[in-house]
Amino acid sequence: MRAVRVSEPGGSEVLEVVDTDAPVPGPGEVLVEVAAAGVNFIDTYQREGIYPMETPYVAGLEGAGRVTALGADVDGVAVGDRIAWANTLGSYAEQVAVPWAKAVPVPEGVADDVAVGAALQGMTAHFLVNDCFPLHGGETILLHAAAGGVGLLLTQLAVAKGARVIATTSTPEKAELARGAGAAEVIDYTAVDDLAAAVRDLTGGAGVDAAFDSVGRSTFDASLASVRPRGTLVLYGAASGPVEPFDPQRLNAAGSLYLTRPKLFDYIATTDELRTRAAAVYGDVAAGRLDVRIGHRYDLADARTAHDDLQGRRTTGKVLLVP
């Protein structure tokens, strides 16, 4: 089968399409024929070595497809079932062995590519607004990269919970997508000199209740300066690079702020929590309450281009690799 292998940390050139043996499902695992693999920013952190990886490895954590074989000791799933997953390395491939405990069933009415789009990024948006900084309605929040994979879903879920969303994007086209997802205000953060001042202007000087920052290095200071006293900064990504070491006294000076740096995998830590969260997201999708925008489909062989486009800010919505 074809797979995309990484043999050493580096730029997108280390993504190599290879012919390799299909995996054999071990105990607790199911073999899946991959319909689509998800491209996520974390794949680039792993490829670059920001998250250290043992090499060689087949890239990709996310996908959806049909079960073709069962390993030993697998209950509750059958050959032919459609499943999705968000945390199994080796997903940029035609076939992958997925631990059944880390997979979720895909309901009727949710297509394979949509199931991928709603998996890692959908569950991220879900834990951010339900568990990390629970929104109850009436909050004003700042949300960066709103036309991205997570951003479009997070905007929709936040608006559905009654929050007023101030979004940032880098182009007029992306701003339009953010508005379509429900953002009340959109700032082009590449065009303003003082992002925090722009956010203050839109909140009558008060600042936002929470800032959801996935951009990291280039936005962190402005995010901090945009949050009202006793508000929360949720730093959940580093698309522009990791944030510099940070003096906690700055939280005091900015008004007794809270700072959290969460990751999805701690919010789907048990199979029960994973399946409950996935079912909630897929339920919203199937009911038409959550629109999953598939922005780009690339052939598996074009994984390098997919990474370059994602890191080069040329994508919107979900990016897929199709075997």
Ligand code: NDP
């Ligand atoms: P996106 O589709 O959001 O792509 C990243 C976007 O970030 C770009 O499109 C761009 O939007 C914006 N951006 C701003 N500055 C830069 C820069 N210097 N280089 C590249 N992009 C930049 O990606 P994902 O939806 O896959 O992920 C979004 C973020 O969420 C990532 O940081 C990721 O690590 C994080 N994440 C965190 C999770 C967690 O559990 N903590 C789980 C999932 C994702 P624009 O052009 O509008 O500025």
